[in-house]
Amino acid sequence: MARTAGSNGEKTEAAIREAALRLMARHGFEAVSMRQLAAEVGVQPAALYRYFPTKEELLYTLMRAHMEALIASWEAARPETGDAAARLAAFVDNHIRFHVARRHSTHVSNMELRSLSPARLSHILRLRGSYEKELRNILRAGAQSDVFRIEDTALTAMAIIQMITGVIVWFRPDERLSVEEVAHTYHIMTLRLVGAAA
Template sequence: MARTAGSDGGKTQAAIRDAAISLIARFGYEAVSMRQLAAEVGVQAAALYRYFPTKEDLLYDLMTAHMQALLASWQEARPSTAEPAPRLAAFVRNHIRFHVERRHSTHVNNMELRSLSRDRLTAILRLRASYEKELRQILRDGAEQGAFTVEDVTLTAMAIIQMVTGVIVWFRPDERLSVAEVTDTYHKMTMRLVGAREN
């Protein structure tokens, strides 16, 4: 489904990003060439380099956009309450919803960190850390208020993030379960995992 670039640079850039995410998710960053990407988008390779001078610039752009969108989605979804349980519930729901809608982008973000230069890797890991910090704060508050049982805040945060991100590995909506049913079950499992008092 090659698209022809119009005069609108924003549209072209969006088309490049979409095609890049889908090609990289399928073949891996190292295996995808700028030439192949240009053909997929329906532009000359020169046009591609105008927006993204190097392939790594493109990868970094994709990863940054993904992490910024994730942080923004949580800023919007986070409840105003100080209660740990509804905050954790909101975090799990938002995390699953966000990632199920961005399966390919999530794969790229999880698998291609090795292809970033050191400075850019640091920048992406910093965005990740600031997202994970939100979850750690919820877990810490829950443990301090006696609402949760948490042996180790960092380790529990990683366990929950791995568990819920894993949904996209195997889950396809419209099969046996809907996104809502899956989210509901993950919510219950998470609440038990942290020993939430009100289950």
């Protein structure tokens, strides 16, 4: 069946993005050339430039998509009611599942910020900030209702984010533990970290 130009275009763009994440996660942004990326996707370099005029534009698109998807996944997972411990458990669970399912994208997003222009870096950091604020709000709500013991909200939020993002460094889905088991153990550790009864 013939495809419309639009759907072919979307498939090509998706293939470029997926190949870019795979290559950049493996070799680093600086080491991957647009020429190499075009060869990986099986298109001419000129075709690549129609979708992404610069390599930095491609990186920015990938990072923005990563953060927007993370925020959207939390908005879908966020309990509307419930105490702070239930909201924290949902945050940890969603964060681990999201990142484990997107290892390449997470590596690129965490490691290549230095390659963005200042204006684009600011935008990505604003998206990150708004996501992390959700966690700080949960921590503050828990502290105010005496469910959590928090010495420093900002430090605690960073500690939790780094602890749960770090799962992607060592977790492989076909090894000893399932993502559900890992998320559950991290959930228990996080609740203890903030002084909540499990």
